[in-house]
Amino acid sequence: MKIAVYGASGMVGSRVAxxxxxxxxxxxxxxxxxxxxxxxxxxxxxxADDIASAKELAAESDALVAAIGPSRTGGDHQEYLDAVDNLxxxxxxxxxxxxxxxxxxxxxxxxxxxxxxxxxxxEHKGEALTVSQALESLRASDANWTMLSPxxxxxxxxxxxxxxxxLDEPVGDHISAEDYAVALINELETPAHIQKRFTLGY
Numbered sequence: 001m002k003i004a005v006y007g008a009s010g011m012v013g014s015r016v017a018x019x020x021x022x023x024x025x026x027x028x029x030x031x032x033x034x035x036x037x038x039x040x041x042x043x044x045x046x047x048a049d050d051i052a053s054a055k056e057l058a059a060e061s062d063a064l065v066a067a068i069g070p071s072r073t074g075g076d077h078q079e080y081l082d083a084v085d086n087l088x089x090x091x092x093x094x095x096x097x098x099x100x101x102x103x104x105x106x107x108x109x110x111x112x113x114x115x116x117x118x119x120x121x122x123e124h125k126g127e128a129l130t131v132s133q134a135l136e137s138l139r140a141s142d143a144n145w146t147m148l149s150p151x152x153x154x155x156x157x158x159x160x161x162x163x164x165x166x167l168d169e170p171v172g173d174h175i176s177a178e179d180y181a182v183a184l185i186n187e188l189e190t191p192a193h194i195q196k197r198f199t200l201g202y
């Protein structure tokens with residue numbers, strides 16, 4: 001499988017790229033800065049808001065993975081939303097999948113979004129609302145999309161391959177970035193959440 005990973009030098013993107021390579025997939029790492037990438041990953045320097053390069057990557061790939069977020073686009077939330085919209089456009093009308101790294105704030109507990117709760121950390125609210133808006137853009141599209149939201153805490157850790165999955169309700173309060181990558185590549189290899197958001201945790 002040919003997989004292009006936007007944000008491949010970041011915490012999540014680098015692990016997604018490395019996991020994909022370890023399973024024998026052909027991986028292109030797309031970064032804004034040309035930062036260091038995992039071994040055996042082909043490097044491309046581009047922005048997700050560059051529609052021409054996004055369409056080119058979509059045409060030559062089986063999947064685009066957007067391991068980006070508002071903080072990964074210089075803190076500009078509109079730039080992030082535009083980037084997600086561009087990737088949606090890039091894969092529309094093709095068989096190429098778009099997998100977007102989501103956030104926990106858009107998960108739902110008792111019918112209410114986590115980000116709307118009184119205990120949600122104020123410093124993370126803006127980014128959570130923006131990623132929630134991106135989820136709505138995906139849901140309104142006819143693209144072959146999936147969003148994978150992590151547990152509330154995601155950090156470098158152990159690759160266990162053992163975790164729980166859910167659709168919109170959180171399961172567990174943390175996940176390693178390594179196991180997040182396992183779940184994402186599992187989804188690419190065995191599609192189970194086409195045009196859906198899902199989540200994972202321990």
